[in-house]
Amino acid sequence: MSPESNYSQNLKVKTIDILSGKLIVVLNELDAKELGVLPLERVELTNPRNKKSVNAVLDITDTMIGENEIGIFKDVHKILSTKDGSIVQVRPSGKPRxxxxxxxxxxxxxxxxxxxxxxxxxxxxxxxxxxxxxxxxxxxxxxxFDLEETVFMTKALIENGKTLEIPNATVVDKHSIGGTNGRATMIIVPIIAAAGLAIPKTSSRSITSASGTADAMEVLANVSLSLNKIRQVVEKTGGCIAWGGAVELAPADDKIIKIEYPLSLDPEGQVIASVMAKKASVGAKFVVIDLPVGPFVKVHSRDSAEVMALKFIEVGKKLGIKVEVVITNGSEPSGRAFGPNLEAKYALEILEGKFFDNLGQKSVELAGALLELTGHVSKGKGFEKALNILESGEALAKMKEIIRAQGGKIVSSDQIGKAKFKKLFVSRHSGEISSINVGLLNKVARIAGAPSHKKAGLMLNVEQGSKISKNKVLFEIHAENKRKLDAAYDFAMRNQIVSLKRIILEKFS
Incomplete structure (x- = not known):
């Protein structure tokens, strides 16, 4: 029977207690022959009780599932809201155009x-x-993608998902292309909200770093918010920091990101479409894009960053969004913390006024750029305004308000717990630090257990340009179990994470 046939069967559901992250169903080989489908082809399932339907990839068995039954993984069960023994209609999906x-x-x-x-x-x-x-x-x-294709892709992603509307508000947003550490968003959002603008920030979980913004914010509050809850929080406080994966703002893009991850594929056109679709979906009319440039982050050269910046601006124009791209220094860490708990604590300490370092500087500069972009302050006055909001304690008060509105109880850096185990990594030589490999620091923190173990991670004790002596502590590794701690330390020993300045660059003979 042709896969394009409209022939269908009513089959009894047998739920398979497996979450695979994919939509998979299992048919008895006799029913598969009846439907004319082969392994790895697609079938469409419809629940006649609620009319919900889903396309799933097919596996076939002659023992696990009986005739006139269909085994469905829990991922499919959640979408269809089926019960064991209930009936679903199954038909071949055919080849998509x-x-x-x-x-x-x-x-x-x-x-x-x-x-x-x-x-x-x-x-x-x-x-x-x-x-x-x-x-x-x-x-x-x-x-x-050329520019027109990038715009088409952006619009397609927007139209396929849900959108957020916040009436009577100037809605702004920011995004960092990433690759570095430091939760600037957790400093920028309360500054912007305290200034009277609306910033419904949907953030990602970590893919390759020690922590995503959603991972770090989750230490303080619930980030799995519905679209309606995001609206309520923003209307009440002016800002929020939520996990984008909990709301279907651009569901196709979420699937594309998962596909890109194993091979670290980041096609420029797709990155721009992905970012701008999410910004348009939350109703942002003003957006600042942070493009870190450096040898250990996603964008390696200033020339590449400038080309990408112009494309962001042009796509923004097509969507009615005013975009400013800020090229930042990605050659050194943003702050000293790597890992959800450590990065959340670090961001709160900056808000609390305990110190002001390059992460604080970057956050205030980006917040100032947003304030200027909207016309909220005149050109050249954004940094001063943002710094005043931070230093006055207004940003901290606003962050506490946001945390509580998102159901959180941790509003002080002193409330954040530490990992059970810690190990110091010291320098084997004296000298001046010429570079610090952010990518390798992220790997050490991930081997130690971050971000799945919230308390795991790494705290850097030195900075680029520092003069150090032998046995100086370079960084501390934090872990929730001894095995991961030792594995992270061994990885650090095998790799040159902190490089010292050398006079002789290369030898010829």
Whole structure:
């Protein structure tokens, strides 16, 4: 029987107690033959009681699932709201038309708005398999998007998701392309909210770093907020810091990010579309983009950053968003903390006025840029205004207000717990520090257990340009168990994380 057939079967549900992160169902081989489907092909399931439907990838068995039954993983069960023994309608999904467009992109051709919209819709509805979606991302990585395609992709991502509306407010947002440490967002949001602007910040969890902003904020408060709850918090306090994955602002983009992760694929056009779609979805009309540049972050050269900056600005114009891109120094760490608890504590300590370092400086500069972009203050006065809000304690008071509105109880850096184990990493030589590898510091913190172990991570004790003596403590590794602590320390010993200045650069003979 052809997979494009409308033939369907009513099958009894058997829930398989597995969360795979993918939409998978299992058919008995006799029912699979009846439907005319093969392993890894797609079937569409519909719950006749609530009319919910989903496309899932098919596995086949001759023993695990009986005839006239269908085994569904918990991921599918959650979407359909089924019960064991209930009936679902199952039919072949057929091959999505978007596969034709993916092949077109692989051949180097430009895609139009309708074609990109179809691909986005098929990714979001799971009509494309993970292999097919990966082929699309790989094609974009190799062939690229021109500016028009980037705009089309951005609009397709927006239209496929939900949007947030906050009436009678000037809505602003910021985004960092990332690759470094330091939770600037947790300092910027309360400054901006205290200034009277609305900043509904949806942030990500960590993909490759020791902590994402959502991971660090979760130490203080609930970040899995519904769209309605985000609206309530922002209307009450002026700001929030929520996990973007809990709201379907751009669900296709969330799936694309998961596909990009294993090979660290970050196609420039897709990155711009992803960022701008999320900003448009929260209703932002003014956006500041932080582009860190350095050897250990995502953007390696000033030239690349400038090209990317202009594209962000142009896409913003097409969406009615005023964008300013700030190129920042990504060659050194932003602050000294790596890991959710440590980074949350560090951000609160800056808000509490305990110290003001390069992370505090960066946060105030970015907040000042946002204030100037909106016309809230005149050009050149943004930094001073943002610094006054921080130093006066207004930002700290606002952060406490936001934390409580998000259901949190930790409002002081002294309330944040520390890991059970700590190990000091010392210098084996004397000298002047020429560079600190942020990427390797993130890896040490992740091996120690961050971000899944909130208290795990790393605290840096030195900075670039420091003159140190032998046995000087370079950093502290924090972990919740001894095995991870030792593994992180061993990794640090095998890699040159902190480099000392050398006069002789290379020898020839």
């Amino acid at each position: 978007s596969i034709e467009f993916i092949k077109k992109k692989m051949d180097g051709y430009k895609l139009n708005q309708d074609q990109l919209k179809q691909i986005v819709n098929d990714i979001a509805s799971n009509k494309l398999s993970e292999i097919e979606a990966t082929a699309f991302i790989a094609a974009v990585y190799m062939k690229g």
